[in-house]
Amino acid sequence: xxxxxxxxxxxxxxxxxxxxxxxxxxxxxxxxxxxxxxxxxxxxxxxxxxxxxxxxxxxxxxxxxxxxxxxxxxxxxxxxxxxxxxxxxxxxxxxxxxxxxxxxxxxxxxxxxxxxxxxxxxxxxxxxxxxxxxxxxxxxxxxxxxxxxxxxxxxxxxxxxxxxxxxxxxxxxxxxxxxxxxxxxxxxxxxxxxxxxxxxxxxxxxxxxxxxxxxxxxxxxxxxxxxxxxxxxxxxxxxxxxxxxxxxxxxxxxxxxxxxxxxxxxxxxxxxxxxxxxxxxxxxxxxxxxxxxxxxxxxxxxxxxxxxxxxxxxxxxxxxxxxxxxxxxxxxxxxxxxxxxxxxxxxxxxx
Amino acid sequence: xxxxxxxxxxxxxxxxxxxxxxxxxxxxxxxxxxxxxxxxxxxxxxxxxxxxxxxxxxxxxxxxxxxxxxxxxxxxxxxxxxxxxxxxxxxxxxxxxxxxxxxxxxxxxxxxxxxxxxxxxxxxxxxxxxxxxxxxxxxxxxxxxxxxxxxxxxxxxxxxxxxxxxxxxxxxxxxxxxxxxxxxxxxxxxxxxxxxxxxxxxxxxxxxxxxxxxxxxxxxxxxxxxxxxxxxxxxxxxxxxxxxxxxxxxxxxxxxxxxxxxxxxxxxxxxxxxxxxxxxxxxxxxxxxxxxxxxxxxxxxxxxxxxxxxxxxxxxxxxxxxxxxxxxxxxxxxxxxxxxxxxxxxxxx
Numbered sequence: 001x002x003x004x005x006x007x008x009x010x011x012x013x014x015x016x017x018x019x020x021x022x023x024x025x026x027x028x029x030x031x032x033x034x035x036x037x038x039x040x041x042x043x044x045x046x047x048x049x050x051x052x053x054x055x056x057x058x059x060x061x062x063x064x065x066x067x068x069x070x071x072x073x074x075x076x077x078x079x080x081x082x083x084x085x086x087x088x089x090x091x092x093x094x095x096x097x098x099x100x101x102x103x104x105x106x107x108x109x110x111x112x113x114x115x116x117x118x119x120x121x122x123x124x125x126x127x128x129x130x131x132x133x134x135x136x137x138x139x140x141x142x143x144x145x146x147x148x149x150x151x152x153x154x155x156x157x158x159x160x161x162x163x164x165x166x167x168x169x170x171x172x173x174x175x176x177x178x179x180x181x182x183x184x185x186x187x188x189x190x191x192x193x194x195x196x197x198x199x200x201x202x203x204x205x206x207x208x209x210x211x212x213x214x215x216x217x218x219x220x221x222x223x224x225x226x227x228x229x230x231x232x233x234x235x236x237x238x239x240x241x242x243x244x245x246x247x248x249x250x251x252x253x254x255x256x257x258x259x260x261x262x263x264x265x266x267x268x269x270x271x272x273x274x275x276x277x278x279x280x281x282x283x284x285x286x287x288x289x290x291x292x293x294x295x296x297x298x299x300x301x302x303x304x305x306x307x308x309x310x311x312x313x314x315x316x317x318x319x320x321x322x323x324x325x326x327x328x329x330x331x332x333x334x335x336x337x338x339x340x341x342x343x344x345x346x347x348x349x350x351x
Numbered sequence: 352x353x354x355x356x357x358x359x360x361x362x363x364x365x366x367x368x369x370x371x372x373x374x375x376x377x378x379x380x381x382x383x384x385x386x387x388x389x390x391x392x393x394x395x396x397x398x399x400x401x402x403x404x405x406x407x408x409x410x411x412x413x414x415x416x417x418x419x420x421x422x423x424x425x426x427x428x429x430x431x432x433x434x435x436x437x438x439x440x441x442x443x444x445x446x447x448x449x450x451x452x453x454x455x456x457x458x459x460x461x462x463x464x465x466x467x468x469x470x471x472x473x474x475x476x477x478x479x480x481x482x483x484x485x486x487x488x489x490x491x492x493x494x495x496x497x498x499x500x501x502x503x504x505x506x507x508x509x510x511x512x513x514x515x516x517x518x519x520x521x522x523x524x525x526x527x528x529x530x531x532x533x534x535x536x537x538x539x540x541x542x543x544x545x546x547x548x549x550x551x552x553x554x555x556x557x558x559x560x561x562x563x564x565x566x567x568x569x570x571x572x573x574x575x576x577x578x579x580x581x582x583x584x585x586x587x588x589x590x591x592x593x594x595x596x597x598x599x600x601x602x603x604x605x606x607x608x609x610x611x612x613x614x615x616x617x618x619x620x621x622x623x624x625x626x627x628x629x630x631x632x633x634x635x636x637x638x639x640x641x642x643x644x645x646x647x648x649x650x651x652x653x654x655x656x657x658x659x660x661x662x663x664x665x666x667x668x669x670x671x672x673x674x675x676x677x678x679x680x681x682x683x684x685x686x687x688x689x690x691x692x693x694x695x696x697x698x699x700x
Contacts, residue, residue, distance in 0.1 A: 039481060041446025042488075061444050062425065063491040077446075077491055102492040120492045179492065197492075289487045290512040292546060315483055315545035342446075342484055 023299060023308040027318045028346040031087045032056065038081075038089075044324040045106040045116070046337035046344045049129075052085030054335065055093075056344055057106035057116050071143035078103035080116060082131075087346075093131040099123040099140055104196075105182050105230075105325050115183050117193075122177045124193055135209050137193070138177040169200030169218030169225070174211050177203075181229045186237040186254055194231040194241060202228060202241060202256065215256040220246055222258045230325070232273040232281070234302055240281060242268035249283060249304075262304035266294055270323055273302070274331040280307070282334065284323040287313035289340055295320045297336070299349075310349065315341055370630060375583075377634035378602035378621050384693075386640060386649040390659035391687040394435040395419065401429075401437070402683075408454035408464070408666045409678035409685045412477070417668075417676060419685050420454035420464055428454060428464055430479075435687070441479040446488060447471040452532075453518045453566070453666055463519045465529075470513040472529055483545055485529065486513040505534040510547040518566050522573035522590050530564040530577060538564060538577055540592055551592040556582050559594045566666070568609040568617070570643055576617060578604030585619060585645075598645040602635060606677075608669040609643070616648070616672060617641040620664040623654035625680045636661050638675075640690075651690065656682060 032054070034040065045057030063077025078100040082090040093114065094100055101120025108114055113134060114127040121140035128134040171178065178198025185191055189207030201216035202225075216225050226245025233239055237254035248263040249271060266285025274280045281300040287293050295313025297320070300306050311320050321340025328334050332349040369377060395417070397403065408420030415433030418441075420426070426448040430438045441462065442448055450468025457463065461482070462475040474483040505514050514534025521527055525543030537552035538561075552561045566578035573590030584599035585607060602621025610616045623636035636654030638661070641647050652661045662682030669675050673690040 034480075037440075037443045039442060039445050058446075059488075059491075060446050062446070062449070074491070102490065290509040292511065319544075340484070340487065342481055 020298070020306050021308045023310040024350045025310050025318070026348045026350070028087075028348070029317065031346050032083055032344055033087050033089055034081075035089050040081075040342050040344075042103075042339045042342055043337040043344055044103050044339050046325050046335045047106045047108045047114075047327045048085075048329050048335060049108045049112045049114075050110075051112075053090065054083040054085070054087065054344070055106045055108065055114055056081045056083065056337065057103040058342075059103050059339075063101060063120075065144065068143070073142075074101055074120065074144050077101050077120065078118065080106065080114075091131070093127060094125070094133075097125075097133075099125055099136075101140075104180070107183055109185050109189075117180050117183055117196075119179045119181070119197060122179055122196075122198070124175075124177070124180060124183050137175040137191075137205070137209055138180065167217035167219075169198075170216070171195060171199040171201050171203065171214060173214055175203065175205065175209070181227070182231045184231045184233045184239070186233045186239075187235065188237070190237075190254075192231055192233065192239055194228040196229075197227060200225040200228060202231065202239065202252070204256065213256060215252075222250065222261065223252075223256075225250075229269055230271045232271050234273050234279055235275075238302075240271055240273065242271045242283065244268055249281075260304070262300065264304075264306065265298040265300065266296070270326045270336075272326045272328040274328040276331065280328070280331055282326050282328050284320070284326060284336070286320065286323045287340070289322050292321075295323070297323065297326065297334075310347075313340075317345070320345075369634065372630055373634045376602065376624075376631045378600060378637070378639070380600040380639070380647050380650075383639070383647055383650045386651040387691040387693075388651045388659075389689050389691070391435075391689065392658050394687040395431055395685060396435050396437055397429075398437050403429075403685070404683055405451075405680045406665065406678035406683055406685045407451040407680065409676045410454045410456045410462075410666070410668050411670045411676060412456045412460045412462070414460075415670075417685070418454050418456060418462055419678065420451040421678075421683075422451050426451040426466065426468065428462070439479070441475055442473070442481075445473070445481075447473045447481075447484065449488075452516070455519050457521050457525075465516050465519050467515045467517065467532065470516060472513070472516060472519050472527075485527070485541065485545055486511065486516065508535040508537055508550070510539070510550070517564060520567045520569040520575060522569050522575075523571060524573070526573075526590070528567060528569065528575055530567045532565075533563060536561040536564065538567065538575065538588070538592060549592055551588065551594075558586065558597060561586070565605060566607045568607050570609050570615050570617075571611075574643070576607055576609060578607045578619065580604055585617075587645075596645065598641070600645075600647060601639040601641070602637075606664050606667040608667040608675075610669045610672045612672070615643055616669070617643055617645075618667050618669050618675065620652075620661070620667055620677075622664045623661065625663045627681060638664065638667070638677075640692075649692065651688075658686070659688075661686075 041060040060079045080093045099121040104117040104119040112129045124137040126135040177195045180196035182194040191205040200218040203214045204212045229244040230242035239252045251259045268283040269286035270284040292313040321338040334347045404423035417431040428441045452467040453465040460477040469488040472485040513531045516532040518530045527541040536554035539550040540548045562581035565580035575588045587596040604619045605622035606620040623632040632654040663680040666678040675688045
């Protein structure tokens with residue numbers, strides 16, 4: 001099945017690549033200055049705040065399990081670092097925290113709060129700008145099963161307990177996530193969580209974290225998802241969901257009503273929408289970790305017209321290794337975080 | 352400094368009759384001349400509260416600095432200077448470190464660690480920063496990985512995914528070769544930027560097949576020498592991974608290395624077993640020195656726990672022809688070994 005998907009994605013990209021203009025770009029060398037004895041591991045998450053500070057959520061350190069009397073408990077494995085706008089190290093946030101297991105993304109909201117999404121603990125954690133936990137969404141599973149943990153991509157119906165049987169991946173009406181993937185906010189501060197790898201739904205909460213609604217289940221129809229992996233909103237409050245396994249970006253209005261889909265940009269692993277009067281949508285057709293196929297990033301108008309693309313999968317500078325998050329707070333100055341290459345690149349697009 | 356000479360001592364007693372297990376383990380080569388050698392006692396000076404665990408990997412750089420990759424409480428990578436003084440730790444707490452297997456230093460002094468626990472090959476620049484990774488650690492979000500039952504076939508090999516890789520080597524163009532390994536049975540070639548080019552090997556005993564490709568080295572022409580350990584042979588491939596030759600006279604090659612310079616030599620360790628089985632130890636534990644064409648020039652060493660004896664050599668460094676480093680599993684150490692070969696032409700080849 002994976003091979004079939006791969007073949008069809010190559011075909012799709014080959015078809016649409018011909019007419020898409022190439023955007024030239026540079027990558028800043030030696031961007032992040034890490035202190036001694038501090039290393040990045042896989043870097044799934046990068047974001048900047050209003051001052052240009054760079055936040056990096058990395059699968060670093062050594063994840064480990066300890067044996068209780070009858071259950072196995074998981075610890076560690078991810079760290080959150082802050083750098084200033086020149087790449088100078090500022091601090092670590094959340095050192096030793098209960099929820100940092102398997103990093104997924106970090107996002108910064110308009111008030112410079114720092115939000116992380118962790119796939120291992122199934123948590124969305126909001127840190128205030130001073131680095132203190134301000135709000136918690138979800139709950140970390142108490143223990144893991146030895147001999148294989150949670151299922152891959154949307155198996156089963158989430159962890160719904162009680163109530164009527166839900167559609168597969170629909171989850172529970174609340175903030176119990178199953179390997180969540182991303183978080184976004186509209187201009188009112190409402191919170192949207194892409195949930196995710198275990199479930200296949202979008203959950204909407206008000207700015208205080210109170211549940212409002214959920215939509216989606218595992219599938220290929222409009223409004224269904226196969227790994228909703230990344231999420232972004234535009235100034236009108238429309239919600240863009242990177243439906244990675246279905247190789248499309250689905251666009252919903254603020255209440256989750258399906259509007260349209262964008263399906264000519266490969267498998268979207270990471271999307272972002274730039275601010276300002278003329279907003280752009282970026283989307284990365286990232287390579288799987290066991291190949292170096294694809295990897296290009298698209299720049300699109302919000303209506304889905306492709307303005308250009310740049311980059312390819314690889315390991316040297318200006319190549320990408322499984323880009324998992326894009327920060328586009330500044331439209332032509334992007335930060336990309338790479339799972340495959342254990343790094344962050346700062347890209348200057350020259351158009 | 353006390354110098355211990357072992358070359359003059361009688362080698363293990365030649366027993367008239369070998370057990371079947373001994374017959375399988377003993378190198379076929381006969382009447383190989385002994386190379387006199389000594390070991391430097393207490394060569395590596397560790398700081399207080401720092402300990403080596405199983406000595407798994409050892410390598411030197413162009414300045415003679417020594418890198419030791421060890422299975423300690425965590426897997427750790429240490430650097431010492433050419434006198435054995437401790438310099439620093441590299442990659443402390445690294446996501447890619449779980450179960451050490453080999454460390455090698457390339458021609459530009461980049462340090463490469465091969466970790467059999469995380470299925471990764473990690474390239475550090477000389478400053479000790481990660482500059483490239485090959486392979487990827489299984490995702491912890493899926494819980495503790497399911498271990499296939501003994502004898503179960505491994506999942507199909509993929510270009511960028513390893514299954515317990517063992518070693519890394521480079522040809523003169525910088526192309527990267529990875530022996531992979533315990534789970535897969537192949538050697539993979541990448542270009543210097545880490546892009547997949549080719550691979551060879553499945554599990555088996557035909558030429559071009561492997562039964563635990565455990566160690567690997569390249570010569571100046573880009574030929575690759577693969578220690579096909581459980582097949583008890585070294586397989587030689589050209590730079591395009593085309594099979595060229597098999598050397599099967601030197602026992603089970605746990606560790607191989609190729610010296611630099613105009614006249615290159617191949618060393619291979621027929622290491623004593625890591626289960627300390629005394630029956631097998633009696634007929635193993637020696638290191639062979641060979642021409643690149645497989646001609647055996649000499650051998651040295653025997654199993655044991657004392658300085659100058661070998662406790663399951665797991666990696667050999669031979670940047671200098673007559674000053675070797677060994678890393679040993681069952682003695683938790685790395686030794687510096689100085690060979691005193693007889694004058695050229697007296698080796699009886």
